[in-house]
Amino acid sequence: MxxxxxxxxxxxxxxxxxxxxxxxxxxxxxxxxxxxxxxxxxxxxxxxxxxxxxxxxxxxxxxxxxxxxxxxxxxxxxxxxxxxxxxxxxxxxxxxxxxxxxxxxxxxxxxxxxxxxxxxxxxxxxxxxTATVRPEFQPLIEPVLLPSASVVSRFSEREREVAAAVANGLSNKEIARQLDITERTVKAHVGSVFEKSGVRDRLQLALLLNRTAVS
Amino acid sequence: MxxxxxxxxxxxxxxxxxxxxxxxxxxxxxxxxxxxxxxxxxxxxxxxxxxxxxxxxxxxxxxxxxxxxxxxxxxxxxxxxxxxxxxxxxxxxxxxxxxxxxxxxxxxxxxxxxxxxxxxxxxxxxxxxTATVRPEFQPLIEPVLLPSASVVSRFSEREREVAAAVANGLSNKEIARQLDITERTVKAHVGSVFEKSGVRDRLQLALLLNRTAVS
DNA sequence: TTGCCTATTGGACCGAAGTACAGGTCAGCC
DNA sequence: GGCTGACCTGTACTTCGGTCCAATAGGCAA
The missing domain is CATH 3.40.50.2300 (Response regulator)
Structure with a gap:
């Protein structure tokens, strides 16, 4: 409060x-x-x-x-x-x-x-x-909860995976372990994800993907 | 149908x-x-x-x-x-x-x-x-999107401010400018916020406060 | 007064994150 | 065959984030 x-x-x-x-x-x-x-x-x-x-x-x-x-x-x-x-x-x-x-x-x-x-x-x-029972009402919450799909659509498969991991708070090292690749490679993917989505760091990316951000 | x-x-x-x-x-x-x-x-x-x-x-x-x-x-x-x-x-x-x-x-x-x-x-x-009929229940959406009230309640005023800023994706430097204090001080607050909320870094804090993933 | 909490700051330190530059394989396509 | 894009890795570097060990100062309560 x-x-x-x-x-x-x-x-x-x-x-x-x-x-x-x-x-x-x-x-x-x-x-x-x-x-x-x-x-x-x-x-x-x-x-x-x-x-x-x-x-x-x-x-x-x-x-x-x-x-x-x-x-x-x-x-x-x-x-x-x-x-x-x-x-x-x-x-x-x-x-x-x-x-x-x-x-x-x-x-x-x-x-x-x-x-x-x-x-x-x-x-x-x-x-x-009521609207869940009576579908004639239009959605209300929809515009709020939706994702930034337009941005994500330009990611490659691998980029999607690392982006998802970043959005869940994993570190580069953890992502590397999880995907069984080098931390260096993770950085590469993360970097290109930043570029494609126009954010500057992983925190902003997480906020963007989780649809919270304000900035 | x-x-x-x-x-x-x-x-x-x-x-x-x-x-x-x-x-x-x-x-x-x-x-x-x-x-x-x-x-x-x-x-x-x-x-x-x-x-x-x-x-x-x-x-x-x-x-x-x-x-x-x-x-x-x-x-x-x-x-x-x-x-x-x-x-x-x-x-x-x-x-x-x-x-x-x-x-x-x-x-x-x-x-x-x-x-x-x-x-x-x-x-x-x-x-x-139930919640709409019985107002003594807290706002509905609150528990959903809102936070870890229990965690936040233990923050001091200043800590709340920096925590909010972190949750919005600001860097330490930006927070310092916004609150007109040293970056060093921001780090101090951020650090104690981490400790109180039991997270390890700002990204996890942001996720916690924004009520998203936990991992 | 003494102690506790909070806010503030400094310096030093280290690891993580991010960037620049440079390579390499492999697949599909013209 | 060349070209392109996705994927993977390396070295080297800068910046940022986070922590440890301090210190000063105000407010508030026992």
Whole structure:
């Protein structure tokens, strides 16, 4: 719960009434008005965006995304509905919850999102479950959990094997033993995997393949 | 139910004993051994992957994904558990079910997945439902994507910050810049984080915090 | 005050990771 | 036959990661 400390929480809202609650959840938070978002910099930024009651959600979020770039964002709605939630997720939101949620709740949401998850909220989750029985609903989690298949497809057989090993945390020496080749050869494969996937080291590769990374 | 006809079902398993059952469910199915998956081509492909009893699931799936690319896959386990299911879903599985399921059951699973849904299985589904109804349970997705809360809770503030940075793939030098401290100090924090969480290097830490493989 | 924890830093050290340059075999293809 | 790509290995080198042995300083509690 405390791990949110390194994160810059930026709330974007017209209202100020919820400010104390937000401040309680994240002491280091910042507040911006929707009209005057400046370029948000830094690595660990989490944006909380409260939908204006009037106006449609899609328009507001499209606009928001242009303002904040690639930072993950969570949508707060004072009149949440499942339809609106789905709309938000399809526009890239990482979370959707009631604007009147308490501090503890917000922290939970943040924790989940910062770990790369989606925060659905109980109601929508219920529907998602229903959807496993009633297939007419569209997938929700799909876009999040999927892999970087496009990158991997360019690996050779051997490269795939070493990449998988790296993604599981093995050292070069261990991979060498496992595949019964020289550590030197492992390095060669690892190197070309880096090149093909455009990462700089094994950690980033692991994050990429495990679909976690942010950078 | 009918729409499964156009789909290429590919089963990947060491065992052959279940073959008749699978063939009954999907007459046009194909079988591959895990060691020799060739590039799977075609549009409508659904991959069924049976976990080997020994060896961890994460490793097998990471490997699988690299072999099959973007095709959706369903994991079959002869000893299914909720924990393993969760692990599979977080690695991109579209379904998780008992390897001994009957033909009719498999067809249901296929239907759901082909409609874009997720097949959770009754036990996990039950857990999700319970959690949505009884709010005193912690957020659902949390235990899934979230961490080793027990480990993290023993970190100090600073250690949490550097741990988070490491988990996001930053180098010591970058972390130092970001936190405005010496690289030497970063090393100190990183070191004590390793000790507290019992991992040997930053890659394993990243995997641990991101809740992926363990090996 | 004394002790403990935390944060900070230094220097030295060593092994792992990654790169540059150079080779070698083997298969398929024009 | 030449060409190409995947695979394998070697030497040598630089950089990074991680550890050991220190030290200083602030906060907090017995």
């Amino acid at each position: 405390a791990r949110t400390s390194a994160v810059q929480h930026t709330f974007i809202s017209w209202r100020l009434t919820a400010l104390p609650r937000w401040g309680q959840a994240f002491p280091s938070m910042k507040l911006s008005a929707p009209g005057i978002i400046k370029r948000i910099s830094g690595r660990n930024v989490l944006v909380w965006f409260e939908l204006a009651a009037q106006g449609n959600a899609a328009e507001q979020i499209t606009w928001l995304r242009m303002a904040i770039g690639e930072h993950p964002f969570i949508v707060l709605s004072s009149t949440p509905t499942d339809e609106e939630a789905i709309q938000c997720f399809s526009l890239g939101a990482k979370g959707y919850c009631n604007a009147h949620s308490g501090a503890g709740n917000l922290q939970s949401v943040a924790d989940v999102v910062l770990q790369g998850g989606l925060w659905l909220g109980p109601s929508l989750l219920q529907r998602l479950i | 009918a729409r499964t006809s156009a789909v290429q079902h590919t089963f990947i398993s060491w065992r052959l004993t279940a073959l008749p059952r699978w063939g009954q469910a999907f007459p046009s199915m194909k079988l591959s051994a895990p060691g020799i998956i060739k590039r799977i081509s075609g549009r409508n492909v659904l991959v069924w992957f049976e976990l080997a009893a020994q060896g961890n699931a994460a490793e097998q799936i990471t490997w699988l994904r690299m072999a099959i690319g973007e095709h959706p896959f369903i994991v079959l386990s002869s000893t299914p558990t909720d924990e393993e299911a969760i692990q599979c879903f977080s690695l991109g599985a579209k379904g998780y079910c008992n390897a001994h399921s009957g033909a009719g059951n498999l067809q249901s699973v296929a239907d759901v997945v082909l409609q874009g849904g997720l097949w959770l299985g009754p036990s996990l589904l039950q857990r999700l439902i």
